[in-house]
Amino acid sequence: FAQADGSCLDARSPGPVIHKEVYGQFVEHLGRGVYEGIWVGPQSPIPNTRGIRNDVVAALRRIKVPVVRWPGGCFADDYHWRHGVGPQRQPSINSSWSNAIEPNTFGTHEFMDFIEQIGAQPYVGVNMGSGSVEEAQGWMQYMTAPATTAPGAERARNGRSEPWAVPFVGVGNESWGCGGHMYAEEYANRYRQFQGYLKSYAGPGVRKIATGPDTDDYEWTDTVMRLATRFRPNATSPILYSPPKPLLDGLSLHFYTLPSNRWGGVHPARGFDEAAWISTMKRALLMDELVGKHSAIMDKYDPAKEVALVVDEWGTWYDKEPDGPGGLWQQNTLRDALVAAVTLNVFHAHAERVRMANVAQMVNVLQAMILTDGPRMLVTPTYHVFDLYQVHQDARRLPLTLDVPRYRHGGLDVPAVTGTASVDAAGRTHVSLANLDPTRPHRLTLEVLGLKPGAVKGRVLTAPAMDSFNSFDAPDTVAPRDFHGARWTGSALTVDLPARSVVGLELR
Numbered sequence: 067f068a069q070a071d072g073s074c075l076d077a078r079s080p081g082p083v084i085h086k087e088v089y090g091q092f093v094e095h096l097g098r099g100v101y102e103g104i105w106v107g108p109q110s111p112i113p114n115t116r117g118i119r120n121d122v123v124a125a126l127r128r129i130k131v132p133v134v135r136w137p138g139g140c141f142a143d144d145y146h147w148r149h150g151v152g153p154q155r156q157p158s159i160n161s162s163w164s165n166a167i168e169p170n171t172f173g174t175h176e177f178m179d180f181i182e183q184i185g186a187q188p189y190v191g192v193n194m195g196s197g198s199v200e201e202a203q204g205w206m207q208y209m210t211a212p213a214t215t216a217p218g219a220e221r222a223r224n225g226r227s228e229p230w231a232v233p234f235v236g237v238g239n240e241s242w243g244c245g246g247h248m249y250a251e252e253y254a255n256r257y258r259q260f261q262g263y264l265k266s267y268a269g270p271g272v273r274k275i276a277t278g279p280d281t282d283d284y285e286w287t288d289t290v291m292r293l294a295t296r297f298r299p300n301a302t303s304p305i306l307y308s309p310p311k312p313l314l315d316g317l318s319l320h321f322y323t324l325p326s327n328r329w330g331g332v333h334p335a336r337g338f339d340e341a342a343w344i345s346t347m348k349r350a351l352l353m354d355e356l357v358g359k360h361s362a363i364m365d366k367y368d369p370a371k372e373v374a375l376v377v378d379e380w381g382t383w384y385d386k387e388p389d390g391p392g393g394l395w396q397q398n399t400l401r402d403a404l405v406a407a408v409t410l411n412v413f414h415a416h417a418e419r420v421r422m423a424n425v426a427q428m429v430n431v432l433q434a435m436i437l438t439d440g441p442r443m444l445v446t447p448t449y450h451v452f453d454l455y456q457v458h459q460d461a462r463r464l465p466l467t468l469d470v471p472r473y474r475h476g477g478l479d480v481p482a483v484t485g486t487a488s489v490d491a492a493g494r495t496h497v498s499l500a501n502l503d504p505t506r507p508h509r510l511t512l513e514v515l516g517l518k519p520g521a522v523k524g525r526v527l528t529a530p531a532m533d534s535f536n537s538f539d540a541p542d543t544v545a546p547r548d549f550h551g552a553r554w555t556g557s558a559l560t561v562d563l564p565a566r567s568v569v570g571l572e573l574r
């Protein structure tokens with residue numbers, strides 16, 4: 067065992083809440099993400115409820131998905147919601163993704179039905195890139211206005227009289243890229259106009275999320291926060307122009323984990339070597355620096371942290387699979403599980419500012435939870451991490467200091483172990499640990515303050531190889547098992563972490 071001393075868990079001082087929304091997901095009309103992945107239609111022989119796959123819904127309910135971002139992605143700025151409501155649905159072109167035919171059979175009502183079936187909240191992205199304020203306003207009214215109004219009556223005629231609550235709305239997507247190629251100044255001004263008309267007439271109100279930066283575009287963050295956070299100052303009307311609440315509730319961040327630190331190159335989803343493994347881990351850990359630096363800029367304009375940093379696209383992005391179906395479909399291996407754990411650990415560490423995140427994407431696209439093949443479905447190693455980590459949803463973070471050696475390979479190095487801890491409403495303490503070293507186990511000796519030695523329950527996710535994955539013929543190759551490698555020695559907890567593993571512990 068590799069080992070270092072000085073690790074500590076302080077159960078005496080619970081910190082901020084880890085908002086359950088950091089376990090959010092992202093669904094886009096792209097590849098087989100919606101059609102086949104979620105929607106098969108009511109006439110399908112695949113068991114479904116009103117056209118939505120029962121197997122996918124059951125799997126998602128198990129991991130308590132708190133929020134789903136839809137309909138994109140780039141597609142959001144290409145989407146005109148009226149095409150997807152009412153009895154006469156006409157196909158349109160998905161010009162964001164290979165000019166695919168968009169049948170529009172999965173629209174607002176179907177998305178909301180899906181959301182209700184899995185027990186999540188909707189996070190709807192309105193079209194700024196090719197849409198108008200009027201269109202976005204009309205959609206919000208269609209979804210949330212009472213049936214006694216014209217937009218609500220239209221919704222009722224289409225089968226839903228009760229308004230839906232829309233707690234989160236995104237205003238454009240990647241407006242610096244596919245969503246309009248704008249400069250930050252232009253986006254900030256357009257955001258200011260859009261936000262004033264995006265209202266929810268049902269539920270507790272809508273939180274508005276502005277398009278934030280790509281990766282390390284700190285200038286974008288600075289400009290949008292400077293120009294879009296407050297009403298325009300006017301010394302002669304301080305009351306009118308100084309509302310108590312910011313004009314935005316969240317700023318997004320998009321960051322993808324590429325095996326090298328750049329786009330291009332050869333990055334297979336499986337069949338990779340240890341050099342690709344460690345560079346993937348290194349890249350995933352960059353999330354900590356990005357979130358820290360963007361948050362520091364946000365602090366300048368929002369010291370009270372009223373505006374959340376919403377990491378609404380994150381995950382691994384590999385090469386197109388030569389034998390895969392395309393549409394950003396990729397295999398999901400044990401490496402992806404480690405990326406998920408490392409990233410969630412980072413989000414917890416920044417819980418004061420990161421209050422929502424949406425992994426890209428939910429089914430059949432990029433770092434998916436679920437893969438389908440016609441009637442067959444499997445859950446991926448990433449899904450199992452979301453399952454192991456669901457205990458942290460809405461729990462309070464506990465201070466966890468890890469004094470661990472570095473894992474080194476080929477000139478790169480990363481901490482061998484990262485982790486997180488929290489205490490839930492029932493007083494249970496949960497510790498989650500990821501051993502990034504693919505070849506060596508690590509022994510961690512955690513001095514525990516404020517907890518008496520008691521029962522320890524554990525689960526572990528590991529597999530025979532770095533690129534082990536679940537196939538339709540062997541769907542449990544990477545699956546959690548009971549873990550018996552943790553024991554109390556006096557006031558310390560010793561944990562023997564297997565190589566390339568994620569371990570979840572519950573201390574009572």
Ligand code: AHR
Nearest residue numbers: 138139140141239240426
């Ligand atoms: O998730 C796939 C794409 O990645 C999204 O559509 C876009 O926002 C990002 O560039």
